[in-house]
Amino acid sequence: MAAEAARPDRRAERAAAKRRRDRRGIAIAAISTVVVLGGLVALVLTSPGWPDVRDTFFNATVFKESFPDVAEGFWLDIRIFIVVEILVLVLGLVVALIRATTLPALFPLRLLATVYADVFRGIPVVLLVYLVGFGVPALDPPEGLLTNQIVLGAAALTLSYGAYVSEVYRAGLRSVHPGQREAALAVGLTERQAMRHVVVPQAVRNVGPPLLNDFISLQKDVALIAIIGVTGEAFRIAQIQASTDFNYTPLLCAALLYLAVTIPLARLLDRWDRGRVR
Amino acid sequence: MIALEGVTKAFGEREVLKGIDLTVDEHQAVALIGASGSGKSTLLRCVDLLLGIDDGDIFLDGEVITDPSVDPIDVRRRLGFVFQAYNLFPHLNVIDNVTLGITRAHGLGRQEARDSARSMLARFGLEGREEESPSNLSGGQQQRVAIARAFATRPRAMLLDEVTSALDPELVGEVLRAVRDLKDEGVTMLIATHEMGFAREVADKVGFLHEGRLVEVGPPERVLEDPEDPNTQKFLRRLLEAGRA
Numbered sequence: 001m002a003a004e005a006a007r008p009d010r011r012a013e014r015a016a017a018k019r020r021r022d023r024r025g026i027a028i029a030a031i032s033t034v035v036v037l038g039g040l041v042a043l044v045l046t047s048p049g050w051p052d053v054r055d056t057f058f059n060a061t062v063f064k065e066s067f068p069d070v071a072e073g074f075w076l077d078i079r080i081f082i083v084v085e086i087l088v089l090v091l092g093l094v095v096a097l098i099r100a101t102t103l104p105a106l107f108p109l110r111l112l113a114t115v116y117a118d119v120f121r122g123i124p125v126v127l128l129v130y131l132v133g134f135g136v137p138a139l140d141p142p143e144g145l146l147t148n149q150i151v152l153g154a155a156a157l158t159l160s161y162g163a164y165v166s167e168v169y170r171a172g173l174r175s176v177h178p179g180q181r182e183a184a185l186a187v188g189l190t191e192r193q194a195m196r197h198v199v200v201p202q203a204v205r206n207v208g209p210p211l212l213n214d215f216i217s218l219q220k221d222v223a224l225i226a227i228i229g230v231t232g233e234a235f236r237i238a239q240i241q242a243s244t245d246f247n248y249t250p251l252l253c254a255a256l257l258y259l260a261v262t263i264p265l266a267r268l269l270d271r272w273d274r275g276r277v278r
Numbered sequence: 279m280i281a282l283e284g285v286t287k288a289f290g291e292r293e294v295l296k297g298i299d300l301t302v303d304e305h306q307a308v309a310l311i312g313a314s315g316s317g318k319s320t321l322l323r324c325v326d327l328l329l330g331i332d333d334g335d336i337f338l339d340g341e342v343i344t345d346p347s348v349d350p351i352d353v354r355r356r357l358g359f360v361f362q363a364y365n366l367f368p369h370l371n372v373i374d375n376v377t378l379g380i381t382r383a384h385g386l387g388r389q390e391a392r393d394s395a396r397s398m399l400a401r402f403g404l405e406g407r408e409e410e411s412p413s414n415l416s417g418g419q420q421q422r423v424a425i426a427r428a429f430a431t432r433p434r435a436m437l438l439d440e441v442t443s444a445l446d447p448e449l450v451g452e453v454l455r456a457v458r459d460l461k462d463e464g465v466t467m468l469i470a471t472h473e474m475g476f477a478r479e480v481a482d483k484v485g486f487l488h489e490g491r492l493v494e495v496g497p498p499e500r501v502l503e504d505p506e507d508p509n510t511q512k513f514l515r516r517l518l519e520a521g522r523a
Contacts, residue, residue, distance in 0.1 A: 177365075179363060182328055182365065186358075186428070187431060188379050188431060189382055198378075202367075
């Protein structure tokens with residue numbers, strides 16, 4: 001009887017205790033944030049070189065001057081990124097599908113696809129950009145696509161990321177339960193139809209987040225094509241501007257522009273991942 | 279209509295089916311019973327050519343379907359298969375699960391396929407669920423979608439692989455009703471099952487599989503109530519003790 005009577009109080013007590021715990025948690029988080037971040041900022045601001053760093057990296061005047069040019073270069077980055085990404089998605093899927101087939105007639109293709117994925121995943125992207133960007137023109141091809149640095153840079157990125165993404169797709173294909181293929185065959189579909197209508201759609205869906213992760217990575221790596229002399233690209237423009245007056249603020253400009261794209265992509269990825277778990 | 283002659287199947291060294299002889303006549307329902315691992319699922323998969331056999335032959339309407347010259351796709355289009363774990367396509371909604379096969383494999387037009395799928399789903403008590411994702415359905419409903427999906431292709435025979443084994447006990451009844459419904463219509467069926475009561479009720483013939491051999495085949499009353507084979511006797515006694523028969 002006593003326990004019965006105590007019930008409403010116990011509920012209120014628990015709620016109050018929970019509120020106290022929550023308030024304490026927020027207070028601790030706030031204090032530790034101020035201490036850690038404040039400490040870091042203080043450390044930077046009081047370091048002997050800070051005034052020079054401020055003038056060479058965080059110069060507002062230079063920022064305003066260089067921003068339009070860097071932003072224009074960044075627009076080229078974005079366009080390259082979009083074209084390369086589409087090519088990568090197609091190339092990766094084709095390579096993954098070739099590697100998944102068991103048809104004897106496709107053996108040579110399968111071999112090529114395997115060698116391709118192994119080799120191009122194993123070469124640093126920056127090296128590949130160099131090799132393609134300087135190697136292909138050295139062959140003295142007729143003036144045109146093969147001598148265009150943007151095209152060559154984009155080709156190098158496509159080859160490299162295509163290899164990575166083919167592995168992501170492969171993992172996706174393996175993640176689809178064998179019972180799905182069996183069920184597709186059982187309703188009368190051919191192997192190819194089962195792949196096209198049942199296995200691949202599920203595989204792509206399963207690897208959405210890791211694919212998006214590679215998107216983010218690719219978006220940043222577009223800057224690498226600056227090293228083979230693509231002049232209109234954001235990083236390259238920032239580099240040129242920085243080297244004229246030894247003020248590195250334009251580089252910060254470029255960094256901010258990259259972040260403006262990669263951070264929203266990362267948040268999108270997080271939301272997607274959470275949605276899948278639910 | 280379906281006949282197996284000396285069907286043998288091994289996975290590596292392990293022989294799972296050891297010379298199975300069995301016939302399923304038109305409009306007949308044949309139930310296969312036996313312990314887990316006795317080869318029931320393998321046998322059904324062999325009939326649907328989802329697995330190749332090592333020896334013997336399987337006939338469908340008098341044609342040897344296990345001949346290497348026979349196109350397995352053509353055979354599968356004449357049979358309906360229902361899996362233990364439903365195996366619905368999770369990326370498609372309920373009605374598209376049913377229409378995929380009849381449009382892509384059986385050449386029905388989109389509208390015709392949707393109409394046919396709709397009436398098939400209604401028949402198994404799933405009207406109003408057409409646009410839902412399979413994951414929103416209970417196990418019993420999912421299995422009924424799977425039955426509708428298989429039956430929508432107008433198969434010559436249905437192969438049912440332990441269609442109630444993955445279900446919660448309270449959902450078994452609705453799926454068995456769907457199967458009974460098929461039986462009443464005279465659909466030829468080969469059923470692997472753990473439900474002895476159900477086997478007794480719908481099957482015209484019961485076969486008991488033991489370690490890859492069909493040790494006893496006969497009318498359900500005889501096989502289930504007065505078995506001759508000592509293995510069948512032992513199996514049924516165990517089920518009885520567990521309260522499952």
